[in-house]
Structure formats: C-alpha cells, structure tokens
Amino acid sequence: MKLFPNAHATHPQWRMAAALVLAQLQAQMAQPQYARKPSLGLLYITDHYVADAVALLRYLGQQLPSVADWSGTVGVGVAGNNVEYFDEPALSIMLCDLPPEQYRVFSGVAPLPLGASAFSAHTALVHADGRTPDLAELLVEMAGRTSSGYLFGGVAASRGASLAFAQHAGGDGAASGVLSGGLSGVAFSDQVGLVSRVTQDCQPIGPQAVVTQAQDNVVLRLDGQPALDVLLQTLGVELNGDPQPALRAVRHTLAGLSNADAPALQGTGHFGADTRVRHIVGLDVARGGVALADRVHEGMHLAFCQRHMAAARADLTRICAEIREELAPESPALPDEQAATQRRICGALYVSCSGRGGRHFGGPSAELQTVHRALGDVPLVGFFASGEIAAHWLYGYTGLLTVFVAPADTA
Template sequence: MKLFPTGHATHPQWRMAAGLVLAQLRAQLALPDYAHAPTLGLLYITDHYAADAQEILDHLGAELPEITDWSGTVGIGVAANNAEYFDEPALSVMLCQLPSDQYRVFSGVAPLAGAEMSGFSAHTALVHADPATPDLAELVAEMAGRTDTGYLFGGLSSGRAGALQFAIGGNGNIRGHGAARGVFSGGMSGVAFGEGVRLVSRVTQGCQPVSRERVITQVEGNVLLQLDGEAALEVLLAELGVSLAEPHQAIEAVRATLVGLVDAGSDGIRRTGDLGADVLVRHIIGLDPTRRGIAIADRAEAGMRMSFVRRNAQAARADLMRICAEVREELEPEEQTLATARAVAAGEAEAAPHPARRIAGAVYVSCSGRGGPHFGAPGAELQIVRHALGDVPLVGFFAAGEIARHHLYGYTGVLTVFTADD
C-alpha cells in the first residue's frame, strides 16, 4: 500500500498557495513510500478563493495532467494532516491512487448510473452538497440507496459567498457535462467507490446531553408536542430550570440548547453519558406557547427518542480521541512486524506518515461550528487527530452540515480513512 500525496498552503494570492501545494505533492510523488501514479484528486479550498475556483482547478489540472478526475468543494475552513486553515485563504489537496475501475466521479448533471447501465457498482461514496438544495435530506437518503452498503461520508459546502463543488472526470469531462468545466453550484457531487476500495469511517459528536432521553409521544411536522406524555415546552423549561415569566433568562437558556434525535432502537445516549453515533443534533427554532410545543429544525415522528444537548468542548475532544483509537485498533493486525510496531508506537515528534499504519490517506469533515475556538486554540482539532491517529495523509473541510451513512448531521466530525488488507 502506498501513501497518498498531500499538500496544503495559505497565501493571499491563490497562485502562490497553489505553487506551494504543487511543490509538496511533487516532492512526495518522488518518495518510495508514496503513490507514483495517482489519478484522483481531492481539492478543498476556503471561500476566500471561491471567485477563482475555476482558475484553480484549471491550473492544477494543467500542472498535474496525470490526475484525470477531481472532486471537492469550498468551506469556511479546510483541513490538512496537521493543521486547519479557518477563515483564511487556503487550499488542501490529496492525490489518490486507486484502481480506475473502482471509482466514479458524479455530479448533478452527470448522476451516478446504475450497475446495469455502467457496469460499476457503488459500494460507498464521498459526497459534497449545497446546503440550499431543496429536500436535501431526501436526496442524501436517495443517494445512499444507490450504494451497496448505504454508506456515504462527506458534508455540505460552507462558503459565505455561495456554495460550489468540483467534479470532473475521465478526459476532463463527465458524460452529461456538455461544456461544463468542472465547477458547479447546487445539488450534490462526489466520488463513488467500488467494493475494492476499503474504507473505515467513524462519526464523532460535539455535544453533550443535559437531560435524560425521552420518547416523542406526539408531534406535528417539526413541532414536538409531547415527550413521555408531557407537554414538550414544560419539559424543556423544567430541564433548563427557567420560566417564561422571565423571558430574557429563558431565551438565553433555550438558545444554548439543541435537540438530539434518534430513531427507536438506534444508538442514543450511551452508558457513559455520551451521544451515540446515530444521534442527529438539531436546533430549536421556536417555542409554541399555545400548544406548549417546541419547533425544531427537522421533521420528527412519534416513537423517536430525543434528549436536550449542548455543545461541549471537553466531550468533543474525548469523543474525537475515541473514534481515532477505534480506527487504529481496527487497522492494527494481531501480529505486527517490527516495522509496523515501531511506526504505530512512534512518538508525535517521529510520527511521519508510514505505510505500516495501513492508512493510505484520510478525509476529515468537521462542522464549521467546531473549528477554532471550540477546541481551545487554532488547529487544535486537527492536532488531536494527529496525536490520536498518527501523522497520516489527510484532507478535508469545515462544513455547514456533515454527511455519514444516510443522515445529515450537525456539530459532528466524520473521519474516513482509506486502507488496504495487505
């Protein structure tokens, strides 16, 4: 297994940043442990470069003609293997060497064709989507249904000047693109992977429960009316210890509170008191004093479970370390060679990317509400990943919502690594 070359840089002028990234990529392409013939590029840029997105893609395509396929998007921040660039001009690139028959780039104008038509069967998919797309949750679920496993990973573009995505394939075009040059807005795009591309993926929560779990016993659309048979608004006020008689105090408390939803029988609040991977965190968008209800930013159904949650930096750090440890444990063989043991046990100062870790590359999509100050310092979130997972090739971005399996998440991180059996 070869490592995927990565490069990242920040500079007020995108051409200077691109030059720094290309220098890193070319240096790694010449190293024996890195892939020498990648064909798929993952490109993430901050919204400072959004106006130059087409020029950036054209430039990278011209400088790296061996890369026939590109996918990516824009975010308020981008991630690299040991740093994050949040609210500053930057780009992050990873070049993936995968069998050409084991992946397909798709977009809204060139959707993923079924196996009976294309001969390609999607097993999993990396997806990027515009948060303004109507019925986005249904679109994500429909896309998940087109894969054998139902597993998607990715996120929603978070550019302040409008969302955009990169999707270009084959000889510089995808069937159906027409004259399009690879930069799109609206809908969904990404890369579907075949069964031969092995992935390990985990979701990390960024919130902590502040109440016990309850069953939604009455709901109308997105308005929760009863929880465990009690008026939802009364339950909320009692849990927060506030009253509508003191509106300012109540409003402040409600603004800091979110709702964690989970289907019956799914992974809700764990015994440790943390949120399970199935919990979907949604905002409270209004109170209904007449019906004593709570309006949330999603539709719910009777029988679902819910809890009131709040963002919690300490819980987010602990959960991020937990999922990194789970990934490492899953990838470490029961019997290790001396080289593998040394690479896995290396301290942070010596933790250079190494094939013995069995991770060719990683994609990390984190909520834009988690970056920067939420973890205590600039770059702290990605430093936690490096400390817990080791220094591995990594790209990603800070999203307006995260995608994992067939769900849209909020305040979470989605870590996915490309690995191999050998």
C-alpha cells in the same frame, strides 16, 4: 495501497499557493512509502480562489499528469494534517492511490448510474450545493444508488459563488471540470476500505426518552410526560417567578433525535451514528411542548444535551479512538492472527462545520490538532462546510472523519 500524498498552502496568489503544494506533493511521491502515480485528486479551496478555480484545476492537471480524476469543493476554510486555514486564501489536496476501476467521479453532468452497470457503488463522497432545491430528498435518492446506503461529505460554504470540482477521465469535459448546483463527488466500490465517524460535540445531560406525542416540529410528550416538564427537570430549573435563568439554560441546550429503530444513546452514554442533534427553537408553555429545528414523529428517541469546548474535544477524541480500535482491535488471538486483522490508514478526510473551528476548540487549528494527537501523523485533507453529510442525513455543527484503509501488511 501506499500513503496518499497530501499538501496544503496559503498565499494571496493562487498560482503561488499551487506551486507550494506541488513542491510538497512531488517530494512525497519521490519517497517509497507514498504513492508515485495516484489517479484521484481531492481538492478543496477557500472562497478566496473561487474566481480562479478553472485556471487552478487546469494548472494542477498539467503538473500532475497521472491524476486523471478530480473531486472537491469550496469552503470558508480548508484543513490539513494538524492545521486549518480559516478565512484566508488557501487550498488543500490529497492524491488517492486507488485503481480507477474502484471509483467513479459523478456530477449532474455525469450522474451515477442507477441499477445494473459495469460499476457498482458501495459508498460515496458527496459535495452538495446548498442552494439545490430538495437537498435532503436528493441525499436519500443518492444513498439509494449505493449498496451500503452510506454517504459522507459536506455542503459547499462560500460568501460568494459556490462550486464543485468534478473531472473524470474520458468524460466529455463537463468542459472545465468546475461545476455549480446539485450533487457531485466520488463513488467507491466495496473494494475501497473506509471507516467513518461523526462527532456532534455534545454531552448528553439526561437519559433518553421516547417521543409519545408530537405535532410537526413540536415534541409534546416524552415517555408520557409533558416534554417541557422533562426538559426543565433535566436542567434543574423552573419557569415560575423569574424565567430568565431557565431561558438561559434552555438556550444552551439541544436535543439528540433518532428514529424508532435506533436508540439515541449508545451503551457508552454517547450519541450513536444515527442521532441528529437539533436546536431547541421554542417552548410551547400552553401545551407543555418543546419545539425543535426538525420534524418529530412519535416513537423517536430523544435525549437533551449541551455543547461546549470540553465536550467538543472529548467527543472528537472519542471518534478517533473508535476508528483506531476498529483498525487494530484488541483480541486474544495469536500475534500472527491479530496482525492479519489489522489495517492501516492511507489517508483521511475531515469535514467540519464552518461554525466549529477556532474558538470553539480553544484556539486556531485546535480542532485539527486534536485529530492529529488522537489519530496520529496521517495524510489528511478537508474543508469547513455549511452542512455535513453522513449516511443520508444532513447535519449541522458536526465533524465527520473518514479514513481510507488498507491491510497493515500492504505497502
């Protein structure tokens, strides 16, 4: 695979923004290191262009005839390499150099087949409409349609109408390729190399514990101790006397949860990929419990944590470093053997929570600049979502970085 052409632009008029993007894409496709005839387009727009989405997709299809398939959605912001456009009219596109037999665009109109079929899904990029009933259950069902059980993507974010792009070659159209409701996206076969990581911007502030008693969303005991006592001891505060300092500390604290078969913390002291960070929504003083914004079961692992700018930057840098290490692991192998195990990035997708950008990282585009410094100058597209999807879980206030990779000696 060659590098995936990618471009982004902002302009009050969608046609002008599209023209700017097309000029960038066509210039890249004329260069030997970029794909000349990519077949799959990933398109993300801010909600300023929702009313013109059908015309925009039609125009792009006319100008990029080799791109037969499109997928994408709307966000309150979109991302490109080293830049984010937040709360302004903008679009971001990446054109993927993948053989058509290695992926399948799906939607409610053209669902991904379950069971034996000509195409076998290994992973899937998923765009979800947040108004969809039982969304969490749908993600579990969708993950079951893939052999790896791994999904990545996000929930559309719009102050008005929500939409998704799902246009596939040979389809009956789903008329315009612009849809609303349910799930849509792209399923990939096991021939498509992907590496994905989640950053939750959190720094654990204490050891992990096992939930030994819980009711609904209330953690009652951790390692046999009242959960509220464990929380207060971890924070070094008390509720006796003036409770305000303790309550302020609790308001800045969250909880990382993982199932019984997966520890919340890795050996490095960071949260693992299966850990979901949830807000503390109340304290049950009478029972010594801590209420979380999720259901809790006995046997789960829990670690309290805090979220701030330094933790956000450090954790985002960490996942980028983990991806780079997975692509080019250090080993005592001979140079030619080591080179054979190395892979390179052809393109990247970054989905971030709409509540993370800007000031949370210290300034405009600071989040994407952190990715650029850590990952390098790679093609990147993305959007700011109202929920992030990794594996079969729905996250909040996280960042999800997924890279498309190929052997280092291919071009």
